[in-house]
Each structure stands twice: as structure tokens, then as C-alpha cells.
Amino acid sequence: MPKLGNTVEECLLAKWRKQPGEAVAAGEVIAEIETDKASFDLTAPVAGTLLAAFFNEGALVPVYTNICVIGEAGENAEVFRPSPGVPPPAPEPPAVLPAASEVAAAGAAPAPPAAPVSPPPPAKGTLSPRARRFAERHGFSPGTLSGSGPGGRVLERDIRAAYYSSPRLSSLAARYVESGYEIQAEGSGAGGLVLARDLGEPGVALSGVRARIARRMRESLASTAQYTLNASADATGLLALRGKIKAARANGAAIADVNIGDMIMFCAIRTLVEMPWLNVEFSGGKLYQRSSVHIGFACDTPRGLLVPVVRASEKLTIEELAGRIRALTQQALDGSISPDDLAGGTFTVSNLGSFGIESFTPILNPPQVAVLGVDAIQLKPVRRNGGVEFVDHLGLSLTLDHQVIDGAPGARFLQALRNHVENIESLSGLRFQETLHV
Amino acid sequence: MYDLIVIGAGPGGYEAAAHAARMGKKVALAEKQYVGGTCLNVGCIPTKAFLKSSKVFTECKNAAAYGVSTGDVRFDLPAVVARKNKVVGTLTRGVESMLKRAGVEIIRGHARLASRSAVSIGGETLEARNILIASGSRPAVPPIPGIDSETVLDSTAALNLTSVPDRLAIIGGGYIGLEFASFFAAVGARVTVLEMLPQIAAGTDQDIANRLQQALRKSGVEFKTSCRVTRIEGDAVRFVSQDGSETSLTADRILNSTGRAPVLADLSLEEAGVDFDSKGIRTSDQGKTNVPGVWACGDVTGRRLLAHAATREGIVAVNNMFGGKDRIRYDAIPAVIYTHPEVAGVGKTEEELRAQGIEYRKAVVPMAVAGRFLVENEGGSGTLKVLAGARHGEILGVHAIGDSSSEFIVAAAAMVEFEMCAAEARQLVFPHPTVSEALREAILELKQ
Numbered sequence: 001m002p003k004l005g006n007t008v009e010e011c012l013l014a015k016w017r018k019q020p021g022e023a024v025a026a027g028e029v030i031a032e033i034e035t036d037k038a039s040f041d042l043t044a045p046v047a048g049t050l051l052a053a054f055f056n057e058g059a060l061v062p063v064y065t066n067i068c069v070i071g072e073a074g075e076n077a078e079v080f081r082p083s084p085g086v087p088p089p090a091p092e093p094p095a096v097l098p099a100a101s102e103v104a105a106a107g108a109a110p111a112p113p114a115a116p117v118s119p120p121p122p123a124k125g126t127l128s129p130r131a132r133r134f135a136e137r138h139g140f141s142p143g144t145l146s147g148s149g150p151g152g153r154v155l156e157r158d159i160r161a162a163y164y165s166s167p168r169l170s171s172l173a174a175r176y177v178e179s180g181y182e183i184q185a186e187g188s189g190a191g192g193l194v195l196a197r198d199l200g201e202p203g204v205a206l207s208g209v210r211a212r213i214a215r216r217m218r219e220s221l222a223s224t225a226q227y228t229l230n231a232s233a234d235a236t237g238l239l240a241l242r243g244k245i246k247a248a249r250a251n252g253a254a255i256a257d258v259n260i261g262d263m264i265m266f267c268a269i270r271t272l273v274e275m276p277w278l279n280v281e282f283s284g285g286k287l288y289q290r291s292s293v294h295i296g297f298a299c300d301t302p303r304g305l306l307v308p309v310v311r312a313s314e315k316l317t318i319e320e321l322a323g324r325i326r327a328l329t330q331q332a333l334d335g336s337i338s339p340d341d342l343a344g345g346t347f348t349v350s351n352l353g354s355f356g357i358e359s360f361t362p363i364l365n366p367p368q369v370a371v372l373g374v375d376a377i378q379l380k381p382v383r384r385n386g387g388v389e390f391v392d393h394l395g396l397s398l399t400l401d402h403q404v405i406d407g408a409p410g411a412r413f414l415q416a417l418r419n420h421v422e423n424i425e426s427l428s429g430l431r432f433q434e435t436l437h438v
Numbered sequence: 439m440y441d442l443i444v445i446g447a448g449p450g451g452y453e454a455a456a457h458a459a460r461m462g463k464k465v466a467l468a469e470k471q472y473v474g475g476t477c478l479n480v481g482c483i484p485t486k487a488f489l490k491s492s493k494v495f496t497e498c499k500n501a502a503a504y505g506v507s508t509g510d511v512r513f514d515l516p517a518v519v520a521r522k523n524k525v526v527g528t529l530t531r532g533v534e535s536m537l538k539r540a541g542v543e544i545i546r547g548h549a550r551l552a553s554r555s556a557v558s559i560g561g562e563t564l565e566a567r568n569i570l571i572a573s574g575s576r577p578a579v580p581p582i583p584g585i586d587s588e589t590v591l592d593s594t595a596a597l598n599l600t601s602v603p604d605r606l607a608i609i610g611g612g613y614i615g616l617e618f619a620s621f622f623a624a625v626g627a628r629v630t631v632l633e634m635l636p637q638i639a640a641g642t643d644q645d646i647a648n649r650l651q652q653a654l655r656k657s658g659v660e661f662k663t664s665c666r667v668t669r670i671e672g673d674a675v676r677f678v679s680q681d682g683s684e685t686s687l688t689a690d691r692i693l694n695s696t697g698r699a700p701v702l703a704d705l706s707l708e709e710a711g712v713d714f715d716s717k718g719i720r721t722s723d724q725g726k727t728n729v730p731g732v733w734a735c736g737d738v739t740g741r742r743l744l745a746h747a748a749t750r751e752g753i754v755a756v757n758n759m760f761g762g763k764d765r766i767r768y769d770a771i772p773a774v775i776y777t778h779p780e781v782a783g784v785g786k787t788e789e790e791l792r793a794q795g796i797e798y799r800k801a802v803v804p805m806a807v808a809g810r811f812l813v814e815n816e817g818g819s820g821t822l823k824v825l826a827g828a829r830h831g832e833i834l835g836v837h838a839i840g841d842s843s844s845e846f847i848v849a850a851a852a853m854v855e856f857e858m859c860a861a862e863a864r865q866l867v868f869p870h871p872t873v874s875e876a877l878r879e880a881i882l883e884l885k886q
Contacts, residue, residue, distance in 0.1 A: 170857030172832040188765065195857055196832070 001033070002042070003063040005339035008035050010062045012208055018050045024070060031067070034208040037342040039303055040335060046070055052077035130156040138163055169194045209304045220364050225402035228361040228373075231414050232393040233421040235377045238263055239392055241425045244432050255430065256319035257326075261297075261351050263428065264374050264394070265310075265325065266318045267420035269293050270427060272347055273314050275413050279346050281367035282404050288367075296345030296365070297325065299332045306332045307365065309345040318428045349374060353395070362399045369404050372417075373397030394421060440464050442759065443557045443566040444752075445549045445705070448475020449745040450736030451572030452533055452542075454752030459540040461760055466566070467542050468549035468559050474530040475574050476737075477745040480594040483529060485617050487522035488597065489776050492624035496778065503816040513625045515602055522597065551710040554729050568731055568759045571712075571719060572752060573705060575698035575737035582609075584670030590692045593618070599691075602627050607675045607689035609667050611638035613775045615695035616654065620777035623658045630660040630687055632667055632677055639775060643787035643837035645802075649821055650781050650839055657778065662687075700738045723765040725755025733759065747771050770855035774844040779820060782847035785835030785854040788825060797828035801883035805840035808875035815841055824850075824880040831860035831884060836877065846874035860884045 001011055012034040018024050024044040031042040048070040055061050069077035126147075127135065131154045135141065140163050147154030167183055173194050177183065180202030187194035206214060220226075238260050248255050272279045272293045281288045293314045296307040308328035313321060331337035350362045351374040362373040375395025382391045396417065400410045420427050442458045444451040447469035455467040472479045491513075497504075498511040537544060547560035556565050577592035579585055591599075593614055606622050608615045611633030623629045631638065631654075638661065639647040651661060664680035676686040700718040713720045713728040718740025725733045733755040736748030750766060757764035775781040791798045805811040805820030820840020826833055836850035853863055860881055868878040 171859045171862050172827070172830055172857035175830045175859065188767070189857070190767075190855060193856065 001061045013059045035339045049073045127154045131159045172196045228399045230359045233418040235392040235394040237424045258322040262322040269313045271417045278370045283367035290346040294346045296348040298350040369401040371399045440566040442568045444570045446572035447473045448574045449477045450748030450752040453749045455542045456540040458756045459542045468545045470548040484522045487525045491518040492621045550706040571734040572736045573701040573738045578697040578699040580696045603691040605689040608693045610695040619659045633663045636664045646837045724758040770851045772847045772851045781839045782843040783837040784851045801880040803880045805876045807879040810871040811873045822876040842873045
């Protein structure tokens with residue numbers, strides 16, 4: 001298992017693409033692995049036969065651990081099998097502890113609970129023989145059941161009650177449930193019998209990456225006090241600069257292809273340098289000021305949402321920034337990005353402007369406290385010279401964590417950002433030769 | 439203040455009233471004509487009494503086939519009617535005493551809704567927390583010129599004839615018309631059935647309906663399908679055939695069995711704000727109408743015009759009235775046609791499965807696979823068909839023609855109701871020797 005970045009200690013073996021006995025060519029994909037950020041293809045370093053696979057799909061494998069062996073057919077692969085690194089979990093303390101008062105009465109200082117003496121009290125959930133017989137006879141698997149017997153032992157009356165209170169399925173419905181269908185509605189048959197029509201289509205488990213995105217989004221909303229400020233900036237300057245860059249490149253000028261997204265990122269970085277109170281992380285009740293702006297940008301890839309991070313972005317010129325963004329985007333799209341480039345951001349930009357989105361509520365990526373949403377450019381009526389003119393405006397949606405950023409400082413940040421956007425050409429430091437103006 | 443007043447003492451109303459009374463509720467049952475309703479008095483029961491007499495007649499004529507010699511066998515319609523009346527009398531008295539034992543107060547008279555929570559009967563207004571309308575249905579009268587002429591009978595009148603007509607024309611090849619056709623043909627009438635649809639016994643599995651038509655034809659019934667009756671002139675029935683030509687046939691009696699219409703008039707439904715149309719009162723699967731506290735069951739709802747469906751709907755309504763949770767399910771309501779031979783079916787027909795795009799497998803067996811069928815039906819034939827889901831083998835429908843299939847179709851109904859799969863149904867033990875074993879054989883024949 002390769003180490004995919006400095007911070008990665010273990011990877012999920014998501015899927016075997018080759019089975020033992022199959023021939024593999026050098027460079028051929030043998031497995032899919034996932035870090036907690038993204039999934040990667042694992043390729044065979046040499047050609048040969050896959051002799052052994054040491055882990056099942058779904059296993060978490062520490063880095064630098066042998067996961068399989070490629071060699072000549074007939075070779076002994078077992079010598080490469082990793083020894084079980086993790087000792088089996090220690091036995092749990094007994095379920096029933098002496099009451100504190102008893103300990104006090106014995107005059108002894110509270111001591112750590114002793115190891116269970118033989119015979120141990122039956123663990124919660126063990127079935128009495130009669131209960132087991134009932135379960136077998138009724139083809140019933142009670143799952144986790146807390147019994148009414150000593151030490152939580154499940155007695156026949158417990159399993160009987162569970163059996164008769166659990167939904168009863170018609171034999172047809174039972175067959176569907178076996179194939180993954182789920183009980184969704186109350187049983188509509190006689191006496192509440194669950195019929196086939198009461199079942200819903202089988203659900204599909206989320207992929208590893210998707211499940212992690214889901215968990216992070218949930219955690220984000222649960223652990224922060226998010227609010228979004230919406231504003232718009234005059235985009236005339238952005239569009240003009242973009243036009244100049246295009247024209248200059250068309251004329252063979254050695255200038256990077258800086259697009260509007262890059263320009264907004266650049267404005268955000270400059271604003272963060274000036275107003276560092278947004279370039280912080282809030283974790284465990286503590287605020288951590290980050291001296292460098294590691295700016296992440298949301299990237300829609302075939303493997304799901306990824307957020308590549310441009311490190312120390314405040315040190316880059318707008319052209320360097322554009323180049324770095326382009327390179328990271330390409331790596332994210334083709335799956336070659338290093339997990340290290342997907343971590344450590346201090347601020348995030350999410351651009352949905354190209355989809356015509358007029359405003360939205362970006363979700364924070366904790367412990368970051370701010371995320372900037374970039375919206376579409378739209379015409380907006382502006383009072384000017386005693387009349388009304390229609391002027392291109394760029395929508396900006398800034399989500400902040402109210403735990404640490406109040407409305408006014410947040411609004412000031414957005415105001416400063418607007419100023420930078422509206423004065424992008426001077427901010428960018430790009431110079432154009434006068435002769436380019438045709 | 440009553441907990442429940444039921445309007446109509448047919449199998450929907452009286453069973454519901456008894457059920458509620460047994461729950462300890464104060465229940466009144468209003469009936470303007472006869473306890474037991476259409477079913478007991480002029481429907482299910484009397485027609486079955488007629489059909490039994492005709493079957494005895496036929497069997498006596500064929501007694502030699504069973505090694506029994508008889509003298510001259512004659513059919514005595516007045517005696518048959520008298521026996522029918524005796525059976526009906528016994529049953530209606532039985533229902534009345536059952537209702538009394540249950541504690542239901544029977545009130546004679548015409549009932550109508552006085553408000554959403556009161557019923558007026560013969561000038562008296564009775565308050566009730568719940569009102570269940572079970573007013574039933576009556577023979578429908580189609581808009582055919584001459585349908586009101588003297589030669590035309592409805593099913594009620596047909597049960598009180600004093601002599602067997604020589605020539606009988608039956609308009610409508612549904613189960614009512616077919617049962618009368620079977621009866622009158624067996625007792626010597628020349629019977630012609632006129633049916634508008636290409637198939638008789640609409641709603642029955644087509645294979646079974648075709649076999650029924652063959653069997654009835656063999657017993658002397660003539661069929662004119664895909665024909666529309668245009669006019670009745672004295673003893674002549676004029677009709678347009680499928681090819682567009684108009685012809686007529688003459689008959690001594692003409693039976694109108696074109697269907698049944700809900701009894702909606704004189705109930706003050708509109709005044710109480712109860713939603714209904716020409717098909718009946720609209721009800722939910724719990725038996726609720728749109729008016730809280732007003733419920734309906736049976737033929738008056740136009741849902742499923744069968745006595746046993748009405749009974750179930752009434753029980754469902756009562757259960758919901760008094761806090762229970764219940765709903766009517768129509769997937770497994772058996773239907774029987776008591777012709778000779780009789781037809782019984784439950785669940786989906788092959789035509790329904792095809793129309794709904796459900797993949798199925800089927801097994802068709804002759805009833806004679808059950809030894810008892812041969813014993814009971816000298817020279818008779820029958821067929822039983824089982825339809826099951828293609829993938830899991832759940833029993834979707836069972837359709838049979840052959841005598842006593844009505845007595846075991848309930849076993850098939852249980853299989854359909856509980857979504858039993860063939861694998862489980864094969865574990866059931868059928869008594870031997872019985873005709874029901876044909877069902878077992880068919881289930882065994884279903885491909886795994």
C-alpha cells in the first residue's frame with residue numbers, strides 16, 4: 001500500500017480489479033484504493049501473475065503494507081503475508097460494576113475494575129438455550145436485543161416479544177427483502193402483514209468518497225453557525241482585463257491565460273492578506289491565525305467534489321496562480337493529484353458562475369471559517385449621471401461562521417473584495433503594450 | 439344517541455351492524471323491505487336454491503350413469519319456488535335472531551339522512567355518531583325501447599315464475615344472466631344469451647370463460663355475442679350483430695340482466711353533502727365518504743358488486759369507526775359463477791397480467807387429476823389454472839371451472855392475500871380425496 005501523501009497513514013482497499021490467478025501487465029490497474037480525500041488506481045509495478053491478495057475489499061490497510069503478491073505461478077506468496085499488526089481488542093470490563101457506595105463501604109480507594117473472574121457474567125445479548133431454539137425454529141435473527149435475564153441475557157420471552165412485534169413479511173415480500181428491497185411503508189396486508197407493494201426499491205450505498213463528502217457536509221452544518229452574505233461587484237474591469245489577455249495572447253504575447261475565475265481567486269487572496277481575520281481556523285474552541293493563505297477551490301470531478309489547495313498563494317503573481325490552478329485542476333480530473341494537495345486549505349472558493357447561478361449558500365469546510373461562492377455575471381441597473389445604465393455585475397456569496405466572524409467584519413471583507421474585483425487590472429500587476437490596443 | 443345507524447340490512451349492512459354491536463356499541467339497523475337484502479331474498483341464495491333444484495333434476499335424469507335407476511323425472515317449478523322460499527325464510531329468520539342476540543335494534547321503515555349525524559325513519563329522527571349507508575343496488579334498466587314491456591323480467595321477477603318459459607331470451611351475459619341461462623336450459627327452456635361484448639362473463643379469465651361458454655352451449659344455451667339489443671317489441675328482441683346487420687329473435691320471456699345500479703335515491707345524500715355519482719357513493723379504502731361520520735359499504739359504493747365484498751367493506755368501516763385500523767383490499771376477493779359447471783376465480787386473470795406487463799408462469803390441469811372430481815362428476819370436465827410470478831413464484835391468480843371449485847377457492851384466495859409463493863404453497867396438505875387436490879396438482883406443476 002503506497003503512502004499517498006505525508007498525512008496519509010492508511011488507505012481503504014475499495015476494489016480489487018484483478019483476482020488471484022490472473023495475469024497482470026506492468027502498469028495495469030490491479031486495485032482501487034481510497035484515502036479520506038479521493039480514490040486512486042493502484043497499478044502493478046511489474047508483470048506477472050497475481051499470486052495472492054491479502055485484504056478483502058473494504059479493508060483499511062496501513063501504508064507500506066503488502067496487499068498482494070505478483071510473481072511466477074507456483075511461487076510461495078505466503079512469506080509476504082503481513083503479520084497481523086493490530087492486537088485483538090482487549091476484553092471489555094464486566095457489564096456490572098460494583099456500586100460506588102459498596103466500594104466506599106469496603107474502605108478501599110476506588111480501583112480500576114479487576115479483570116473479569118471466571119465464569120464471566122453473560123454479556124448483554126447472549127441467548128438462553130430456549131431463546132436460541134425459538135429463534136432457530138422461527139428463522140428469526142434478533143439482531144441486538146437487550147434481554148431481561150441476568151446480565152442482559154436474552155430469554156425466550158424477550159425473543160418471543162421481539163419476534164411478534166417486528167414486522168411480519170409475506171413470503172413474497174421476504175424474498176424481495178432478501179434481494180435488498182427495503183420496508184418503507186407500514187404493512188398494508190391482513191393484520192399489518194408487509195406485502196411486496198409496501199417495499200421500496202433497494203437503496204445503493206454511497207461510494208467511499210461520496211460517503212465522506214456526506215459526512216463532512218453534515219458535520220459542517222452541525223458544528224458551525226453558517227450564514228451567507230450576498231453582494232455584487234461591477235464586473236466591467238474583469239471582462240475588460242480578460243479581453244485584453246485574450247487579445248494579447250492572440251497577438252503572441254507571452255502572457256498566461258488568466259481567466260475570470262483566476263482573477264477572483266487572486267482578489268480573494270489579496271483581500272485575505274489585508275484582512276487576515278478570515279484566514280483563520282477554528283477548532284476545539286480555539287482560533288488559529290494562519291500566516292499563509294492556502295486557498296482551496298472546489299473542483300467537480302468524475303470521482304466527486306474535490307478541493308485542491310494552492311499553498312502559500314499570497315506569494316504568487318496572478319500568472320503563477322493561474323498556472324498552479326490549471327495544473328491542480330488537471331490532476332484532480334485525471335486522478336493523479338496527491339492527497340497532500342487536497343488538504344490544509346485555510347480558505348475556499350467555489351465557483352458556480354459558469355452554470356448561471358445567481359446566488360447560493362456555499363458550505364463551510366471546517367475548521368475554515370469562510371468560503372466564497374462565485375456567481376454568474378449579470379446585468380444590473382445602476383443609477384448613473386441622472387439616469388439608469390445596465391452594467392455587468394459579478395455575484396459574490398460569502399458564507400461565514402458566525403461563531404467567530406460577525407456580520408459587520410464579514411461585510412467589510414466582502415466590501416474590500418468588491419473593490420479589488422472592480423480594480424482588478426491595477427491589482428493584477430499585468431502590463432500591456434500600448435501597441436496591442438488596436 | 440346511537441353509536442351507529444346502518445341503513446340497509448343486506449350482507450353489507452347486517453354483518454356490519456352485528457360486528458359493531460358485538461363490540462358493545464349501540465346499533466340500529468334500518469330496513470325498509472327485507473332483512474338479508476337482495477342477497478338473501480332475491481339474489482345469491484334464491485338463485486342457488488333454483489340451481490340446486492335444476493342440478494338434482496339433471497342428475498336424476500342421468501342417474502343411470504351412476505348405477506341408479508329412476509322413474510319418470512319431472513321438474514315442478516312451483517315446488518322449486520316453494521322450497522326456495524322456505525330456504526330464504528329460514529335464513530332471514532336466522533339473520534334476524536343473530537342480530538337480536540348481538541344486540542342490534544332492527545327498525546323497519548325507509549331511512550334517509552336527516553343531517554350528517556341523524557337518520558329519519560318513518561317521521562322519527564335518530565341521532566347517531568356514525569351512519570353506514572348500505573342501501574345496496576337494484577337491477578339496472580338500460581335505455582332500450584320496450585324494456586318496460588310485460589314480457590321483460592328482471593332477476594327478481596324471474597325467481598317467481600310459475601312455469602318454465604319455452605323460449606327465454608337473456609339480455610346480458612354476465613354472471614346473473616349466465617346463472618339463469620344455466621338454470622332455465624337445464625329445466626327445458628330454449629335459452630339465448632345476448633351479450634354486447636365479444637366474451638361472456640366479463641372479468642373472468644378468458645380461457646375459463648371460453649370453457650364455460652362451451653359447457654353451457656352443450657347444455658343447450660345459444661349465445662349471441664358482440665351484439666347490441668336495439669328494441670323490444672312484444673315478444674321480439676331486435677339486435678344489431680357485429681357485422682352491423684339487424685335481426686330479431688322471439689321469446690316467451692325476456693330476462694333483463696344487464697347489471698345492477700346503486701340505490702341512491704330517497705336517501706337525502708345530496709342534502710347531507712355526500713359525494714356520489716351514477717356509479718355510487720364515493721368511499722375510501724376505509725369505507726369513509728367525504729362527510730365525517732358518514733360511511734358506506736357494498737353495492738351502493740359501486741366498488742365491487744359482490745355480497746362478500748360488501749360484508750368485508752362493512753366490517754372495515756366499523757373497525758375504522760371505532761378506532762381500529764383496517765382497509766379493504768380487492769386483490770384477493772374470490773368471484774364465483776354458480777352455473778353448471780360452476781366457475782370460481784381469485785386474483786389476476788391472464789389478461790390482466792399481460793395488460794399490466796407482469797411476467798408470469800402458469801400451470802393448467804384438468805380437474806380430473808383429482809380422483810374425487812371423477813367420482814363426483816360422471817362425464818363432467820373441468821380445468822384449473824394457476825398463475826404465478828415468473829421470478830418468485832408468488833401465486834397471482836387461480837381460475838377454475840368445474841363443480842365444487844367454489845368451495846375451495848378460498849384456499850387460493852388466502853395464497854393470493856398473503857402473497858404465498860409456490861414453494862410455500864407446496865408445503866400445504868390437501869385432504870384426500872377432494873376436488874381441491876386439483877389446486878395442489880397445478881401448484882406442483884408450476885415450473886420451479
